[in-house]
Amino acid sequence: MAQQASLEGLLDFSAPEALAASQRAQAARTFHMIVDYFRQEEVAAGSSPKYSRFLLVRYTYNFSLSEPSQDIFLRAFFESMNFNIAVGYDPDFTKDADSLRQGVVAFADFLFDNFFLPLRASSKHTPQPSPAHLSVIQRVQGPHENIPTLERISSLRRACLVRDRSRCVISSTFDATEAVARLREDGDNAKDDNGNHLMGELFESLEVAHILPHSLTQANDCGELSDSKKAALKILNMFDINVSRLIDGVNIDRAYNAITLTHTIRRYFGDFLVFFTSVSGQEHTYKIESFLPKGVVPALPVTRALYLTEDRSIDPPSPRLLAIHRAISHILHLSGAGAAIDKILKDMDDIGTSAAGTTALGQIVALKLGGWCGNPIRQ
Template identity: 45%
Template sequence: MGSLSSFAKYLVDYFFLPLKALAVKTPQPTPASSQSKTPETAIGTPQRVSNLRQACLIRDRHRCVITRKFDAQEAQKRYKRDRRNIKDDDGLSLLPERDAMAYLEVAHIIPHSLMSVTGEGEWRLTDTKQMAYQILKMFNPDAIHLINGVDIDRPMNALTLTHDLHKLFGNFEIAFSPVGSQPHTYTIDYLESDRMGRIERLPITVTLYLTPDRSIDPPSPQLLKIHHAIGRILHMSAAGDYIDDILYNIEGMESGQVMPNGSTRLDDYVRFRLGGDVNVCILENYLSCYHVLEPC
């Protein structure tokens, strides 16, 4: 039992905590200009993520993949150009939707901030991120190559969502479940069915948009499956609530709020900021022993 408790603590400290903290930090740049570089050649995070946002908007037809709300920023640009002849990407009038639009964001499936780039342009991982990456690799060794280096900012690792749904998705509170063998079709639902803040009416089943020439990759089913698995573990183990409490305390400490009664969790803060070294082989043995890993 002591070994199992230690393993659970390792997972929280070195995987779920940093992953959940990183998941809500997707940068939101303005769309790239028509002369900007492609996602494959862009240099530097702002340009790369800006190109990612543009690619996702094109692929997803400037609509949230869940609610199908049209992007308000793109609608305003088209209205100034076309006035009452304004149309969506399918050639249909947008006028009936003018009161049901939203400002859309690019949401990473696996957090963008998991990868970091140095001032010299070299990719590196801090100790904490390295541990999170190694444990993530255990979920699906065949899928992890999809997010190596700059690949983490490719369309296969991103969705177009409203701000509210981006927050829920990034916090692993909603997830995509594949529907049978139907390609790119998912049921989206809250992982906690009995929740108060039901910002959108879920569940809902959607088929994701694809570009006609398949020039922009659709969201990866493998990465969405990993996201779903992480969300289920966080919810069923109650680790999600525990981590939210830690992150809330960390936010307070960063704003200078340290309670004089000793209730502030300084140990969590220091461990979270400094990271640490944990033997990956030990974690792999734990995962195998407790059947967290599927047989290779």
């Protein structure tokens, strides 16, 4: 095997021509052989870590939503390992185990630091990839520019409330502000948009929840996206090719990237602990589940048909974006990366007190440099 090269300047997340079927099958076989070998080694050691880099890499591939997206992943993986995907490679673990292990770990760390950590941290923080990383990613995907987003949260919330009929799409809780207005206007005869009486219901203030975080395309003070955010958008295409164009610029704040939720459920959804699974054959219908302990969200699991406006003047939540949110939820849970990120974010909150010497300090600083520490979105 060739000496493992640095990831700097190697990761390729573009959309070149698709792999041939035989090439894809061989690449997938080699990929699983490498990753599974080190995962089995990890388990055999008797102290399997709560967070497994090898599972993170495996599940990121497994939850890619199409063959073209899997091709992007496989090309990036093998380029980072300094292998020519067109030639093929049969790993020799007796000779190359150490360098192979280091290569997979480095690839996992790149995905963790530049995608999963930023998205999970959302409006808080994220690491910044080097210019060399970014140049390779851009080389593979072409000159597509990501236009900085504008502040459109207030109008987005109003649109989602209209589309979702002033109810949380998960718990069906009615919006408190709208309830007060209708009860003042119509008294005991006040009704919801379906003609049901409101009197006797419990109400809560509802919020707009982005399916993919608003901060993902939030510009800096110069009106530009950081290299870190550009890289995260490129990596996003591994899940569904060219999906980043759906959320470019102001599109991040369009109704198809948002749903109406209660404050508590919004927190869980934003943490990728609540997810939507499309019901086959039923348009805009989802089974909604969570990775939370039973009873934390009493409404779950539940199957909901999402409301649509009669004239379709307000876009429904995008099935593509909900599928990506679901994929990220599963990867974070199954690999243990979600718990590892929680620890980093807790350390970030503790900086200046007991965690001054935390091993996550470098990641925390990188998160801030990446521009993920902006002010939280206010409803």
